[in-house]
Amino acid sequence: MGEHSLNKKQxxxxxxxxxxxxxxxxILISIMCLFWFVLLFVNTTRSNGELGRGFTLIPxxxxxxNIKNLYEGTIPILNGMFNxxxxxxxxxxxxxxxxxxxxxxxxxxxxxxxxxIITFILAIMMIPTQVTALGFINLVSALGLENNFIPxxxxxxxxxxxxxxxxxxxxxxxxxxxxxxxxxxxxxxxKTFNLIALPLMKPAIAVQAIFTFVASWNNYxxxxxxxxxxxxxxxxxxxxxxxxxxxxxxxxxxxxxxxxFSIFPVIIVYLILSKNIVGGTTAGGVKE
Numbered sequence: 001m002g003e004h005s006l007n008k009k010q011x012x013x014x015x016x017x018x019x020x021x022x023x024x025x026x027i028l029i030s031i032m033c034l035f036w037f038v039l040l041f042v043n044t045t046r047s048n049g050e051l052g053r054g055f056t057l058i059p060x061x062x063x064x065x066n067i068k069n070l071y072e073g074t075i076p077i078l079n080g081m082f083n084x085x086x087x088x089x090x091x092x093x094x095x096x097x098x099x100x101x102x103x104x105x106x107x108x109x110x111x112x113x114x115x116x117i118i119t120f121i122l123a124i125m126m127i128p129t130q131v132t133a134l135g136f137i138n139l140v141s142a143l144g145l146e147n148n149f150i151p152x153x154x155x156x157x158x159x160x161x162x163x164x165x166x167x168x169x170x171x172x173x174x175x176x177x178x179x180x181x182x183x184x185x186x187x188x189x190x191k192t193f194n195l196i197a198l199p200l201m202k203p204a205i206a207v208q209a210i211f212t213f214v215a216s217w218n219n220y221x222x223x224x225x226x227x228x229x230x231x232x233x234x235x236x237x238x239x240x241x242x243x244x245x246x247x248x249x250x251x252x253x254x255x256x257x258x259x260x261f262s263i264f265p266v267i268i269v270y271l272i273l274s275k276n277i278v279g280g281t282t283a284g285g286v287k288e
Contacts, residue, residue, distance in 0.1 A: 040263070043256040051252045066253040073242075077258060079231045080238040085265065087149055087223075087234060088216040091156035095212045096166075096205050098157045103166035104197050108179055118167075125160045129221060137225055147228050156216065162208045169204040170197075206273040213269050217262075235262045 043051060045063040070077060106118060140151045174197060182192040198205070220236040227233045233241070239258050243250075 037263075040256060040260060044253070044260045046253060046256075048251045048253050051256075062253055063257075066251075066257040069251060070254045070257050073254065074230075075238050075242050075258070076230055077235075077238065077261065080233055080235045081261065081265070083149070083227075083232060084217055084234040084236075084262070087152045088213045090149075090153045091216040092209045092213040094153065095156045095159045095162055096209050099159050099162035099208070100166045100170075100198065100201055100205065101193060102163050103170050104174075104193055106163075107167055107170045107174070108176065121160050121163055124158075125164070133221070133225065136222075140226060146226055147232055148226070149232075151226055152216075152219075152223060156212065159212065162212065165208060166201065166204055170201065173204075174200055210270055210273050214266055217266055 038057065042057055042059050044066060046056075046060040047062040047065070050060055050062070106114065136151075136155075140146055145151050178196060178200075179192060182196050183189075187195070217234075218236055219234070220240060223234045224237050224240070227237060230238070230241075235258070239255065239262065242258060243255055
């Protein structure tokens with residue numbers, strides 16, 4: 001009896017030690033992740049001269065000056081913010097909706113060539129954007145869509161990575177019997193998808209919406225090739241333009257201020273959608 005009690009105490013002690021170690025590791029990782037945000041916001045409060053003198057974590061008093069100089073400069077930051085919101089928001093919305101619809105069709109229907117289609121879609125994941133950039137730019141020019149948001153939004157509908165994630169999530173969290181029950185009750189396919197499949201996919205949709213929004217928000221390569229007018233450019237292009245300014249006009253404080261402004265919307269989108277990530281995945285579903 002005594003030996004059993006001793007083994008039990010040792011097991012509890014071992015479990016507590018493991019939990020303490022895990023907590024310490026998580027705290028260290030959190031500090032490492034947040035450190036760069038703190039450094040960014042501290043540098044936003046420093047002047048160009050102070051930034052040239054080296055590293056510090058002590059905030060300065062030039063935050064308002066940097067913001068004022070940024071807004072009064074030649075870079076249309078408000079236009080860039082609006083452009084990035086339009087492109088990233090519509091890209092995320094269209095991507096998650098149509099990728100989920102494609103995954104639904106592939107997962108819930110049986111047809112010839114199904115495996116070949118899945119293989120083809122996944123093979124597209126292996127093709128880098130840079131490889132197809134020249135042909136894409138030629139196509140955009142031929143269609144007269146240069147300096148337009150359409151080439152940045154519409155191609156985001158075809159997202160193999162999002163499709164693959166949605167299909168895998170759907171395979172384990174969307175019971176086929178639930179879809180069959182809806183069909184027996186007389187619901188159309190589009191109604192079944194919108195009212196039954198989509199609500200059960202909320203956690204996956206939230207995750208992919210965040211990833212797609214951030215990827216589109218940070219995208220520099222394609223917008224820099226398509227957008228030419230300053231009033232049409234997105235924030236990453238404007239940040240690069242500000243960093244490459246003439247050395248007489250170069251102000252690192254403005255650069256940090258602009259980067260800070262570009263990060264805030266991403267944090268807000270994450271906070272809005274993150275509550276759905278850990279939510280129940282098949283609430284209201286049936287068990288097979």
